[in-house]
Amino acid sequence: MDDLASLLHGRYGLDLKTDAPLNPTLQSILNHRSCRSYLDRSVDDELLQVLLACAQSAPAKSNLQQYSIVVVRDPDRRSRVADLVPGLSPWFEKAPVFLAFLGDVRRIRRLAEKRGHDYANNNADTFMNAAVDAALAMQNFIVAAESAGLGTCPISMIRNRIDEFAEILNLPDGVFPIAGLTLGWPDWGGMPSVRLPQSIVVHHETYDDGALDTEIEAHDDRAHDRKPIKPGSQRHTDRYGVLEKCTWSENATRQLSEPERAHFTAFLKSKGIELK
Numbered sequence: 055m056d057d058l059a060s061l062l063h064g065r066y067g068l069d070l071k072t073d074a075p076l077n078p079t080l081q082s083i084l085n086h087r088s089c090r091s092y093l094d095r096s097v098d099d100e101l102l103q104v105l106l107a108c109a110q111s112a113p114a115k116s117n118l119q120q121y122s123i124v125v126v127r128d129p130d131r132r133s134r135v136a137d138l139v140p141g142l143s144p145w146f147e148k149a150p151v152f153l154a155f156l157g158d159v160r161r162i163r164r165l166a167e168k169r170g171h172d173y174a175n176n177n178a179d180t181f182m183n184a185a186v187d188a189a190l191a192m193q194n195f196i197v198a199a200e201s202a203g204l205g206t207c208p209i210s211m212i213r214n215r216i217d218e219f220a221e222i223l224n225l226p227d228g229v230f231p232i233a234g235l236t237l238g239w240p241d242w243g244g245m246p247s248v249r250l251p252q253s254i255v256v257h258h259e260t261y262d263d264g265a266l267d268t269e270i271e272a273h274d275d276r277a278h279d280r281k282p283i284k285p286g287s288q289r290h291t292d293r294y295g296v297l298e299k300c301t302w303s304e305n306a307t308r309q310l311s312e313p314e315r316a317h318f319t320a321f322l323k324s325k326g327i328e329l330k
């Protein structure tokens with residue numbers, strides 16, 4: 055087992071002193087990395103069933119469980135999904151399993167009708183609860199898969215062409231994708247990607263983001279030292295150019311300088327989901 059100090063160094067690029075106890079769950083979570091390279095090896099149904107049970111073991115708002123998961127193994131269907139995300143070729147198609155994690159407000163609506171009750175919560179709060187339920191289930195799935203030696207990568211890019219994606223999976227009213235997830239046996243070790251330090255992300259007692267200005271440059275340097283952002287991964291180079299050192303904060307702010315997926319609200323509306 056790696057020692058805790060090396061795991062924390064992997065996560066933050068910082069030397070942190072600690073005597074906290076380590077166990078295999080903490081080790082696996084601290085070692086997380088998204089996997090974008092897979093072996094030509096299938097994932098058996100029994101293992102998948104256990105991983106799905108782990109996903110369903112996540113907490114859910116009021117235990118309403120407002121999410122669904124579609125498991126896609128069929129190569130033709132996976133290739134139709136792959137066509138929607140050409141930037142992820144060829145590793146995306148190599149993953150033997152693709153899962154779609156979906157917010158699902160349809161199930162309770164159907165049950166309300168069946169039981170003769172009004173349904174009075176087609177609103178932003180329900181949307182948020184369903185999205186959070188689906189995200190927690192996906193994260194539990196990721197942790198479980200990684201603990202079994204599998205690799206995963208969440209895919210929000212499927213939302214770039216969300217209408218076509220919904221058609222491929224036959225998503226009905228009240229069901230919306232939060233993200234896809236590739237699953238397979240990793241063909242690579244990779245390095246953990248450096249996270250923002252706790253001094254920026256974690257606030258004690260009350261919110262205070264005073265450390266951002268003083269700490270962000272050091273974070274940018276650590277992230278760059280771990281894995282420089284290559285020209286091909288630098289955002290909107292037509293507008294901002296290619297930089298020899300394109301830092302995390304430069305690339306993140308470049309990314310959000312242009313609207314992403316402006317069609318999403320219209321998609322939700324088309325599925326009968328209101329954000330009132």
Ligand SMILES: Cc1cc2nc3c(=O)[nH]c(=O)nc-3n(C[C@H](O)[C@H](O)[C@H](O)COP(=O)(O)O)c2cc1C
Nearest residue numbers: 086087088089207208209210211212232233246247
């Ligand atoms: C909701 C969500 C959507 C994501 N979508 C994509 C995606 O479309 N394509 C991709 O290559 N990675 C995607 N990722 C993976 C992130 O890029 C990755 O988690 C992040 O860079 C941190 O790296 P790590 O997971 O290896 O620690 C997504 C992650 C999340 C949580």
